[in-house]
Amino acid sequence: MEKSPFKVDKYYIKRVDADPKSIYCHHDIMGELLVPTHKHEKAQMLYAEGDVVFVTTETKSYFLPARHFIWIPAGLEHSIEPKSEHVMMRNLYFPVEENEEEFYKSEGIYPVNNLLLQMMLFTNRWNGDLEEGTPNFSIAKAIKAILPQICPTNLPLELPQPKDKRLGKILRHVENNLGETILFSNVAHEFGYSERSLSRLFRKDLKMSFIQYYTIRRILKAIELLLERKLSVKEVAEEVGYNSVPTFSNTFFKILGQRPSDYLNGEEILEKSK
Helix, strand or coil, rough: CCCCCCCCCCHHHCCCCCCCCEEEEEEEECCCCCCCCCCCCCEEEEEEECEEEEEECCCCCEEEECCCEEEEEECCCCCEEECCCEEEEEEEEEEECCCCCCHHHHHHHECCCCCHHHHHHHHHHHEEEEEECCHHHHHHHHHHHHHHHHHCCCCEEEEECCCCHHHHHHHHHHHCCCCCCCCHHHHHHHHCCCCHHHHHHHHHHHHCCCCHHHHHHHHHHHHEEEEEEHCCCHHHHHCCCCCHHHHHHHHHHHHCCCCHHHHHHHHHHHHHHH
């Protein structure tokens, strides 16, 4: 993907923490293809519409699909890279409170249900600092308060960054051949490993097995293709190496909690509600 220069006024990097007690709000079409690595003293709730957003920390690459949000704890360095400059990003930045629940202390990606969607769309009229004691501040704080209750499951939509350069070559091979059925035994042989030693390398470096990594990467690619709306579910399944649509649909459901067709229908409903 060709990157354009960093164009915006760095709104959130400069203004988010200016008032440490406020909740900062910013919604806008992305209009750029990279927000460089930065951090803020407030926690960030980033909700995406229209396409995929890649959020990268020092140790992981997060894949934020449309109609999901990522919670980014305060002080965590991260970069943001949307797949398209037309992505709508809705951001709320919350000051850290004493004795917060564990939910707020680690990053994670969560689906947005209808209740949360309507609350986020309601904030569309806001911009800038929401001051304590105002109705808008209270509504935004209520959004934060309900998250642990309505978002019990952190979706596995992230992939670890390899530290071992040897693994980097193998993962690039996987990336370049997602449309094929990749067998672990063949990968081990091609790169000069025994299956046992390569399995240990995956577990040691990535903290997951090859099949776990491969499955998540295929589904992440499938989400990208579905959002492009150019291929049918059957064609998307084939593009990420599944010969069976039911198997693809079941795997998609295990990771996202919904079928590919339901995911597409949800996007269409959101478009009509705007």
